[in-house]
Amino acid sequence: MMRFVHLTDTHLNAPGKNGQFPTSNHFEKVEQTIRHVRETGVDPEFVLVTGDLSHGGDVEDYIFIRSLFDEASRQLGVPVYVVLGNHDHLSAFRQGYLGESPSEDPFYYVQYIQGLRLIGLNSQVSGQPGGRIDDVQLSWLENQLQTPAPKGTIVALHHPLISLGGYTAKGLLVENREQIARVIAGTDVKGVFAGHVHSNLFGISQGIFHIVAAGTAFTAELEEGRQHFQFVDMCGYNIVTVNEEGIMVQAIDLPRSRTEYMRIPSKGALSK
Numbered sequence: 001m002m003r004f005v006h007l008t009d010t011h012l013n014a015p016g017k018n019g020q021f022p023t024s025n026h027f028e029k030v031e032q033t034i035r036h037v038r039e040t041g042v043d044p045e046f047v048l049v050t051g052d053l054s055h056g057g058d059v060e061d062y063i064f065i066r067s068l069f070d071e072a073s074r075q076l077g078v079p080v081y082v083v084l085g086n087h088d089h090l091s092a093f094r095q096g097y098l099g100e101s102p103s104e105d106p107f108y109y110v111q112y113i114q115g116l117r118l119i120g121l122n123s124q125v126s127g128q129p130g131g132r133i134d135d136v137q138l139s140w141l142e143n144q145l146q147t148p149a150p151k152g153t154i155v156a157l158h159h160p161l162i163s164l165g166g167y168t169a170k171g172l173l174v175e176n177r178e179q180i181a182r183v184i185a186g187t188d189v190k191g192v193f194a195g196h197v198h199s200n201l202f203g204i205s206q207g208i209f210h211i212v213a214a215g216t217a218f219t220a221e222l223e224e225g226r227q228h229f230q231f232v233d234m235c236g237y238n239i240v241t242v243n244e245e246g247i248m249v250q251a252i253d254l255p256r257s258r259t260e261y262m263r264i265p266s267k268g269a270l271s272k
């Protein structure tokens, strides 16, 4: 049995910079999350963060995020794996987080954790809210999946791969998701982990479990009447258990004020 923690959408900025919402300390919410994981004895094998690591996406943001995630890793005694979201910037991430020279090369990888294969994909497209997996990455993925992993595979990316809960607007999902679905169908992929939507959404497609986590920075809720999304002071993360039988997800909702930061019209984001 393998257990891991799935966080998403931390939307962090370096200290001293204006945050996303004046009244929200996104940094404190990551600390609250890690403290909860530690104090409740979750004992994960790793932590996965599915993008929008940063809100502003500058080099200093990534230097700060790296130190925060390194501290989380030290406290929990396990590695932290990340993928990038639409608020992230590749070049600044490579410099600030990875300590590499600036480059717009997509960030994707494969990692084995006690026989479980984690494939991190880069669905982020610079300057766009929506996601896409480019052809080079797609053939790399196809190649990887030709050999099954001892304990199966999970895929992590920022933008959801299937239309969940009626969220259909361009910008919410991966543009070429049918193409990706064809690549992962019939392979040993058990689950696809994403974020971006700031809501807990779960779905199944072609036998593959799709999990979208709520996010630590805020949650986007549909107000009564479904006319607006309210961005609310909430903080959540998921505890994921993977074994021979399948995947179980426990969604954790940490105590927060639930006050509204802002709202945007839902028009165009939902279908019947």
Ligand SMILES: [Fe+2]
Pocket (backbone or CB within 6 Å): 009, 011, 052, 085, 196, 197, 198
């Ligand atoms: Fe986000």
Ligand SMILES: [Fe+2]
Pocket (backbone or CB within 6 Å): 052, 085, 086, 087, 158, 195, 196, 197
């Ligand atoms: Fe996002």
